[in-house]
Amino acid sequence: MPLTTEQIELRDAARDFAAANLGRDLEARDRRGAEDAGDWLGDWRKCAEYGFLSAQLPVEYGGRRMSVSSTVAMLEGLGMGCADNGLTLAVNGQVWAVTEAIKTFATDEQAGRWLPGLGDGSLIGSDGMTERDSGSDAFALKTTAERVDGGYVLNGEKILIGLAPRCDIALVFASTDPAAGRWGVSAFIVEAGDEGFERGLPDSKMGLRTAPLGGLTLENCFVPEDRLLGGEGDGGAIFQHSVEWERCFIFASHVGSMARQLEQCVDFAGRRKVFGTAIANHQSVGNRLADMRLRLETSRLMLYHAAEMKDRGEPCTMTAAMTKLHISEAFVANSTDALRIHGGAGYMTETGVERDLRDALGGVIYGGTSDIQRQVISAILMGGRA
Incomplete structure (x- = not known):
């Protein structure tokens, strides 16, 4: 491809x-x-x-x-x-x-x-799904949307929401029929100026620190009927659609980061001399460079395979899970290898090498943890068999 x-x-x-x-x-x-x-x-x-x-x-x-x-x-x-x-x-x-x-x-x-x-x-825009007691169990929502004259009143709290502290609009998932479970979830567009809608301050986190992450609070927040996305009960389908696209492609730029990272490592390993020769000539370092290139190329193949499937209009639930799982873990592995190649210099903040590792670790959590991706893949393989 x-x-x-x-x-x-x-x-x-x-x-x-x-x-x-x-x-x-x-x-x-x-x-x-x-x-x-x-x-x-x-x-x-x-x-x-x-x-x-x-x-x-x-x-x-x-x-x-x-x-x-x-x-x-x-x-x-x-x-x-x-x-x-x-x-x-x-x-x-x-x-x-x-x-x-x-x-x-x-x-x-x-x-x-x-x-x-x-x-x-x-x-x-923010995507407001995650709650304190849901996380991997995405549809265990406590945020509710009660039908009233002219719209809905939303109550609940979302956490770990990307762009939340700076968002102008938020795609908020709430339960309009709690007894129906995921089939009672609906999606709403909430705007920053809506009364009862509060954006939290940016959370302090391990990596990806330049990207604002925070919470959203809805307290008797009225949302007009014309801001219901889809129909009542369509929130589950909207979320599944959204998360499939996200898992396929949220790492598109991180694949580019892996390429930049490898180029930096090749340059450093060619210049840094130990025991009278460039460290690239030592087998342990050369092996790491080879592994980094292999992970980069397999990540690219999976990323663009998913893109071609989407261009053809094909469903790709398993491909999405495999793509997200592979690239997220490849980025962590490559970042760890980059740190080892750079040694003490890589541990210092001015090189940016340690920052890539901190940033990469978040990828095994957001968008569905690596364990969830493995669960999705195995469930499809088993085809519902006990």
């Missing part, structure tokens, strides 16, 4: 743009986290202006209507050129989890209301 010449050009142009314009003062911003909105929003707007956020949108909403494969190529280039893994994750999170869901399930009026802003960066 080689990339076309056009897709290679898209990827390389995105890489060059990102290298020249994004990720400045990253060490200092990583220390500060996402509390300084100016730091984060500046690069976010640059990403929007370049077209990363709108690549998948129809032309009538300000997009480029690119194929999935071409969009993935461009986002891989973003990761190759930008060392800010938090920023690249945030971009992918909005593109694949929020914008994709609204694009697919919105009415024409809803699409015209929110898609242009999501594409041009004037709107930041």
